[in-house]
Amino acid sequence: MIxxxxxxxxxxxxxxxGIAGMSAAIKAKQCGADVAIVTKLFPTxxxxxxxxxxxxxxxxxxxxxxxxxxxxxxxxxLSSVDxxxxxxxxxxxxxxxxxxxxxxxxxxIDGTLKRKKFGGQKTEKTCFVKSSTGFFLMxxxxxxxxxxxxxxxxxIFITDLIYLKKEQKFCGAxxxxxxxxxxxxxxxxxTIIATGGGASIYKTSSNSNYTTxxxxxxxxxxxxxxxxIEMIQFHPTGIYGSGxxxxxxxxxxxxxxxxxxxKKFMKNYSPLKDLAPRDVITKAILNEIKEGRGCxxxxxQILLDCRHLNVDESDSLKDTATMLNDFFNINMKKDLIxxxxxxHYFMGGVEANKNGEATINSxxxxxxxxxxxxxxxxxxxxxxxxxxxxxxxAVFGAVAGExxxxxxxxxxxxxxxxxxxxxxxxxxxxxxKTLSTLSCLKIKIELKDIMQTYAxxxxxxxxxxxxxxxxxxxxxxxxxxxxxxxxxFFETKNQLLIAKAIIKSSLARKESRxxxxxxxxxxxxxxxxxxxxxxxxxxIFIKKEKV
Amino acid sequence: xxxxxxxxxxxxEEKKYFEINLKEDTExxxxxxxxxxxxxxxxxxxxxxxCRQAVCGSCAIKVNDKPILACKHSLSExxxxxxxxxxxxxxxxxxxxxxxxxxxxxxxKFYNSFKKIPEYLQLDLNAKQKKELYxxxxxxxxxxxxxxxxxxPVIEINKNFxxxxxxxxxxxxxxxxxxxxxxxxxxxxxxxSYQCIKCLKCLEFCPxxxxxxxxxxxxxxxxxxxxxxxxxxxxxxxxxxxxxxTGKIKESFVAIKTVGIIKSFKFMPQLFKxxxxxxxxxxxxxxxxxxxxKLFFISGxxxxx
Numbered sequence: 001m002i003x004x005x006x007x008x009x010x011x012x013x014x015x016x017x018g019i020a021g022m023s024a025a026i027k028a029k030q031c032g033a034d035v036a037i038v039t040k041l042f043p044t045x046x047x048x049x050x051x052x053x054x055x056x057x058x059x060x061x062x063x064x065x066x067x068x069x070x071x072x073x074x075x076x077x078l079s080s081v082d083x084x085x086x087x088x089x090x091x092x093x094x095x096x097x098x099x100x101x102x103x104x105x106x107x108x109i110d111g112t113l114k115r116k117k118f119g120g121q122k123t124e125k126t127c128f129v130k131s132s133t134g135f136f137l138m139x140x141x142x143x144x145x146x147x148x149x150x151x152x153x154x155x156i157f158i159t160d161l162i163y164l165k166k167e168q169k170f171c172g173a174x175x176x177x178x179x180x181x182x183x184x185x186x187x188x189x190x191t192i193i194a195t196g197g198g199a200s201i202y203k204t205s206s207n208s209n210y211t212t213x214x215x216x217x218x219x220x221x222x223x224x225x226x227x228x229i230e231m232i233q234f235h236p237t238g239i240y241g242s243g244x245x246x247x248x249x250x251x252x253x254x255x256x257x258x259x260x261x262x263k264k265f266m267k268n269y270s271p272l273k274d275l276a277p278r279d280v281i282t283k284a285i286l287n288e289i290k291e292g293r294g295c296x297x298x299x300x301q302i303l304l305d306c307r308h309l310n311v312d313e314s315d316s317l318k319d320t321a322t323m324l325n326d327f328f329n330i331n332m333k334k335d336l337i338x339x340x341x342x343x344h345y346f347m348g349g350v351e352a353n354k355n356g357e358a359t360i361n362s363x364x365x366x367x368x369x370x371x372x373x374x375x376x377x378x379x380x381x382x383x384x385x386x387x388x389x390x391x392x393x394a395v396f397g398a399v400a401g402e403x404x405x406x407x408x409x410x411x412x413x414x415x416x417x418x419x420x421x422x423x424x425x426x427x428x429x430x431x432x433k434t435l436s437t438l439s440c441l442k443i444k445i446e447l448k449d450i451m452q453t454y455a456x457x458x459x460x461x462x463x464x465x466x467x468x469x470x471x472x473x474x475x476x477x478x479x480x481x482x483x484x485x486x487x488x489f490f491e492t493k494n495q496l497l498i499a500k501a502i503i504k505s506s507l508a509r510k511e512s513r514x515x516x517x518x519x520x521x522x523x524x525x526x527x528x529x530x531x532x533x534x535x536x537x538x539x540i541f542i543k544k545e546k547v
Numbered sequence: 548x549x550x551x552x553x554x555x556x557x558x559x560e561e562k563k564y565f566e567i568n569l570k571e572d573t574e575x576x577x578x579x580x581x582x583x584x585x586x587x588x589x590x591x592x593x594x595x596x597x598c599r600q601a602v603c604g605s606c607a608i609k610v611n612d613k614p615i616l617a618c619k620h621s622l623s624e625x626x627x628x629x630x631x632x633x634x635x636x637x638x639x640x641x642x643x644x645x646x647x648x649x650x651x652x653x654x655x656k657f658y659n660s661f662k663k664i665p666e667y668l669q670l671d672l673n674a675k676q677k678k679e680l681y682x683x684x685x686x687x688x689x690x691x692x693x694x695x696x697x698x699x700p701v702i703e704i705n706k707n708f709x710x711x712x713x714x715x716x717x718x719x720x721x722x723x724x725x726x727x728x729x730x731x732x733x734x735x736x737x738x739x740s741y742q743c744i745k746c747l748k749c750l751e752f753c754p755x756x757x758x759x760x761x762x763x764x765x766x767x768x769x770x771x772x773x774x775x776x777x778x779x780x781x782x783x784x785x786x787x788x789x790x791x792x793t794g795k796i797k798e799s800f801v802a803i804k805t806v807g808i809i810k811s812f813k814f815m816p817q818l819f820k821x822x823x824x825x826x827x828x829x830x831x832x833x834x835x836x837x838x839x840x841k842l843f844f845i846s847g848x849x850x851x852x
Binding site: 102208 | 576582585586587590591593596597598599600601602603604605618619647653654658661665666667668670685686687690691723725
């Protein structure tokens with residue numbers, strides 16, 4: 001069976017080509033390892049490109065202290081001080097790396113870096129490039145990947161990780177080429193998953209359509225549990241209707257939220273007003289709408305006022321103004337921006353330690369590393385601060401790359417003799433071309449609706465249970481769905497699995513903590529729990545563990 | 548919101564289009580329309596729809612022969628006559644000959660075109676003060692959507708031509724003071740950038756206003772100011788001198804100056820054509836030579852002395 005796969009061997013295999021993936025690949029290559037990046041999209045098309053705000057950087061010890069304190073406070077007990085300290089102290093290195101690659105960070109006239117204060121921060125720590133920081137960081141990283149002559153395999157969809165039971169370690173991944181559906185086997189000493197998040201599972205989402213959480217599904221299918229997967233951040237300022245983000249930097253520049261009475265309401269919710277952490281603002285917006293102070297025809301939106309800002313003064317404002325004008329016909333100087341919280345970031349994921357290794361019950365899994373949004377390295381906890389995601393992705397990407405390339409010469413490359421019958425990849429060999437009238441996209445859209453309605457920003461037990469039933473019904477529908485476009489089929493399957501995991505995990509968390517809000521359990525529990533979701537023989541299991 | 552009748556033709560195979568008649572809101576984006584079509588009409592339609600905000604560059608297609616990013620343009624831009632009949636929307640992949648099925652394009656050739664240049668910044672860390680070295684002001688907004696590559700008429704016939712996108716990228720590093728590979732970059736573009744026929748299509752259709760044409764022109768200026776000589780630069784100098792001396796572009800003079808006397812015999816058929824059309828000029832100078840020369844002085848190109 002394994003012979004029918006086109007085999008590629010490498011020391012380090014990186015699945016995903018966002019900021020974490022490319023950082024990992026560059027670092028591993030610089031450590032001397034042979035590296036291959038495998039990605040379903042060309043690197044510069046990854047979700048990381050859509051990151052707008054900025055990257056947090058600590059240039060002094062005081063700033064480090066501040067960042068640690070702020071991140072800890074916002075994480076609401078679900079993060080590790082050690083790991084945050086590590087990230088904060090590593091941030092200077094990351095900045096130096098990006099500067100040496102030519103990233104055009106915005107600067108003052110005298111040449112010093114411009115920095116902003118994002119939500120939940122006391123001092124200015126966020127460096128940025130206009131309002132498209134992610135895009136420019138990605139450009140720099142891609143150039144470095146080319147410079148380091150790292151092999152890129154694009155248009156490849158990875159369906160399964162390969163685990164060797166005898167040796168108890170991972171030895172690569174299998175997938176197929178989306179151009180010609182040829183099955184591929186990437187045999188590697190170490191595998192790094194850096195596939196990003198999966199927030200496009202929601203109807204109103206800031207994420208791109210292909211951010212389908214494939215990495216979460218890869219892990220679940222390989223019997224690796226997901227930690228706190230129900231912790232999903234809803235960014236307060238998504239544009240009403242489409243969910244596309246209006247960067248937090250606009251509020252850092254002085255924009256504020258108003259309700260139907262044309263009054264600033266954030267002062268009633270937090271002393272930090274419009275620069276409170278994202279969970280606080282999201283909660284406030286939803287509360288205003290609930291109490292009938294929403295705007296628009298259906299009174300289901302809030303308005304962002306930036307009419308008083310001098311757009312020509314700053315690059316980032318200009319960038320936002322162009323985007324609003326081109327896509328939504330909104331003139332920032334005259335119009336108010338209708339906004340609604342939008343699904344943005346998965347704080348949970350595959351548990352990882354400080355070395356970027358994937359762990360189960362705190363014990364590292366042999367041959368498997370995780371970095372970026374797909375990982376849960378105990379940094380963001382229950383709510384992520386603006387600017388921390390790019391930092392975490394870059395730091396843990398580099399760390400995972402470094403540790404995966406450590407001792408790679410002494411590790412022996414193991415190859416499986418057969419491919420397990422239960423793996424997803426087997427379904428590409430069943431070449432029955434059935435005529436189906438149900439497209440995978442239709443299921444995806446139905447799923448988005450279900451998640452938005454029943455597992456949105458504020459959840460209830462009744463809603464979650466109803467949502468779960470609907471998802472199970474969709475799973476049955478999935479059996480007769482059109483399989484002509486295989487990547488669509490696998491993405492939809494992955495999304496259904498993750499949706500189930502999110503709902504089951506949400507049901508187990510009987511409290512409200514940070515970004516996770518339950519209507520029926522509005523208060524924080526005194527005891528802090530981590531929730532693990534795992535999959536065994538098509539059944540999902542939940543484990544609660546006290547922190 | 549205004550609903551209008553559309554007749555939508557979706558490219559599936561050579562000479563085979565899927566036809567749909569729809570009443571649709573003109574405010575929605577082409578990408579949303581395609582999403583709708585894929586959900587309800589063509590279940591196995593191959594297309595790309597990723598970021599929805601013109602950052603990823605994956606949804607480049609042709610609508611009524613105009614290359615666009617599907618996420619950026621709304622239907623209303625293609626409505627010609629609002630009141631009468633229906634509007635036809637012919638939706639095709641960016642490169643019909645390079646299609647990977649339906650509306651997706653094989654970008655392999657496009658990506659490979661970047662391999663012709665060193666696509667990265669090479670710093671000499673010892674050369675200057677660190678602070679200065681790190682201060683970068685050059686911003687390149689190119690999202691690698693491939694529109695300028697697939698619309699460029701030169702690429703189809705001349706494989707040596709550095710594509711507009713590649714020249715754009717090359718220029719980013721050329722204009723960066725800190726880059727140490729300047730010579731290599733100029734060497735690479737000395738003849739391969741002169742094949743541009745200045746049709747301005749890259750300028751017209753670039754969705755991020757990168758203006759590759761401006762970068763091509765700027766690269767030429769850099770080449771003219773450098774020691775690198777190619778038929779392109781000598782041709783430019785020949786035209787420049789011809790205008791300065793006679794006030795006219797004297798084709799015969801330009802041809803000889805560009806390729807030399809012996810090689811210019813190759814152009815005998817063209818020479819006869821020039822004589823017939825009266826462009827040869829026979830050493831006549833323009834009547835307005837003085838005014839023309841003034842232009843050189845005004846623009847600062849030449850000193851009056």
